[in-house]
Structures are given as structure tokens and as C-alpha cells.
Amino acid sequence: MPQTPHIEKHFTAGEAVRDVVIGMSDGLTVPFALAAGLTGAISSSHLILTAGFAEIAAGSIAMGLGGYLAARSDAEHYASERQREEEEIVTVPEVEACEVRDIFKTYGLTDEESATVVEALRKRPQDWVDFMMRFELGLEKPVPGRAWKSALTIALAYVVGGLIPLSSYIFLADAHRALWVSIGVTLVALAAFGAIKGRFTGASMIRSGLQTMVIGGLAAAAAFGIARMIS
């Protein structure tokens, strides 16, 4: 693949960054909203911390294991599809060659125009399988060991994110005072996180920071309102 600047720009958001974003987005938002929501119903910081830590434990494990299973199932899906393509290239090469022509037909190319590429691929079975995996099925080769790394990164990012809004409840016994500190600290953290995320995904840092802050704020406000209503 050519390394032109506009490709590189978008690929700086690697898979580890994506995992940190997944974990920290929810980690900063949900425990914050939960603690804020409970402060509408409970005045003891201790109970709110109990709920907050229980949520961090539940959320980080659920998200981490979810990430693990998603990566594992991607890898298994890739392996089984690859094996199928490898068999088909041997057992029904004409059908597969026809599929290559069909791919090019969707881009307006005639059979004559794609003929040399089809013939060239037929001479190189491994490259042909690679070609079908990417261009027919749209599947990327998974990185080995990715599932565990992904799970740990997501879970750790969730824990780090979740501890930020809870920190004020650790130091302030009065939940209502802790809430105001938590709101301030978390909104700043959300804005900073959103800005850094924007930097990696190529979006505007200011816009991404504001958007991320608004999400956390909305989720917390809704949770606060609902907890007030039912208590």
C-alpha cells in the first residue's frame, strides 16, 4: 500500500487508541452519571462510592470481556472464511475467477478489461486468497494476541475513567458537596479526553472536546432526574 500523507493521517488512530477511547468514553460517563443520579436520592458519600465502585467493576469487566469476545470472534470468522476461500480456489476456480470479474464489474469494468488481473491472480493462489479476503469479503487479517490486549486496554481505560468522577466522593463525606466537585472535575476530564480523541481521529479538537463534554453532561442530567423521580 502506498504511504501517501492522507492515509497516514487517519491511520494514526491505531487499535490500542480505539480501545482506550471505547473504555474511557463509557468509564468517564456512566459512573459519573450514576454517582450524580444517586446524589439526588442518597446523601451519604459512602453508599454512592459503594455503588460507583460496583459499577466500575461491573462495567470494566463487561466491556473488557465484550472486547475480548469481539476480537476472538473476528479472528475465528477470518480463519474460517479464509479456509473456505482456500478450498474454493482449488475446487471451483472458475467460480472464484468469475467472482473476481464481478467485483470489477461493480466498478464498470468489462470482462476483457479485468482479464489480465484475473489471470495473474490465478497464477498466485496465496495472493488470490488475500485478494478475495479483502476485496470480496472486506475482512482484514487479525493481529495475534489482539483479543487479550484489547480486553485489558478497554477494562483499564474504563477503571481510570471511572475513578475520576468518584474521587471527590472519597475525600468529601457530604455527597452534595462531592457532587459539585465531581461535576467540575469530570467536565474538565471529558473535555480534555474529547479533545485528545479528536486529535487522534482527525476531527476538530474543540468540537470533539465539547461534544464529549455534552454527552457526559446529558447522561448525568438524565440519570439525576430519573433517580430524583423514583426516590
Added chain:
Amino acid sequence: MPQTPHIEKHFTAGEAVRDVVIGMSDGLTVPFALAAGLTGAISSSHLILTAGFAEIAAGSIAMGLGGYLAARSDAEHYASERQREEEEIVTVPEVEACEVRDIFKTYGLTDEESATVVEALRKRPQDWVDFMMRFELGLEKPVPGRAWKSALTIALAYVVGGLIPLSSYIFLADAHRALWVSIGVTLVALAAFGAIKGRFTGASMIRSGLQTMVIGGLAAAAAFGIARMIS
């Protein structure tokens, strides 16, 4: 694209299904684990319901808005990359043609073998842009209106999933008794959800059901343990 059986099989997992899976996986797991965890520290069903509903509100909004922004940012990314490709095909056609040759080179094809395809694409600028979007950048055209639909589907699935483990706390005032009912109901729901998910993603239904049940159980057990420890 050719509609061979092995493609169709995997594409039954449409985007709406994926959104339901995203929302319900977390919806069934996190409120369940939180309620179970709090039952280790609090014996009033009412307080646990307060925390549970606050968590459902926070989690569904955070996940729904997260899904909305992800879909929006995919669409914006696609549009900006497409515009860039359209410009480059006009301003630096030689560079772009070279990029097409480079793509084929990664599959072992010589410049001579890919020449006819390169020439054919140069005659059809729109198809050429489509080709570059998919084969150089690996980007799929986003569906219009997808962002809102995605957000609502994820949020609703989260709410539905989250109400299942909380239902027993609504009917049983004693949190410890409610917990046992909640565990039973939720493990059954997790297994059923996992099995249906497996049906759509092409995995084994039994294995997927068991895996999903184990995740929920582990997350809940950890949350339970942590809430006990700090209370």
C-alpha cells in the same frame, strides 16, 4: 457483488442487529452486576432500584449518544475522504493511477498485469473514486439517517436489557430474595440472548449462549465482591 451463499450467511447480521447486540449485551450485564453488587452492601430493594434505574438512564444515554457520534463521524470521515479522492483524481491522476498499481502489487501483480484495469478505471472517474474508497481506504458508503437509528436502537436495547435483572427488585422488597430471582431470570435471559446472537453472527448457538452467560456472571460476581469489600 456476487451473492454467493457464503457471503449471504454472514451478512444476515445487519447493522440494526449489531446495534441491538451492542445495547443489550451491556444492558443485560451492567445493571444486573450493579444490582447484585449493591445487594452485598444494601438490603433495601428500593435503594437498589434507584441505583439500577439511574444506571440504566446513564448507560443507555451514554451508549446511544456514543453510537450516534460514531455513526456521524464515520459519515463525515467518508465524505471528506471521498472529496479528497475526487480532487486528487482530477489534480494528480498519475499519482492515483500509481496507487492503483501499488494496490495490485501487494497481491504480487506486475504493472503490466494491472495495466488494463488501471486504464479502464481512468476512463470512469466516478467508478475510480468508488474503487479507491473501498480498495485503497477500506471505507464503506454510510447509509443516510443511520446515526439516529443507531442511537435509538442501542439505547432502547440497553433499557430493555437492563429492566430484566431489575424486575425482581420491583416485586420483592427484600433485596436478598430479589437477588436470587434476579440471578435466575438474568442468567436465562443472557443465555437466550447469547444463543440468538450466535444465530445471527454465525457462531454456535450453544457456545454463544454459554459465553454470554459466563460474562454476565463474572461481571456480577466481581461487582458483588468489590461492593462487599468496601462496605
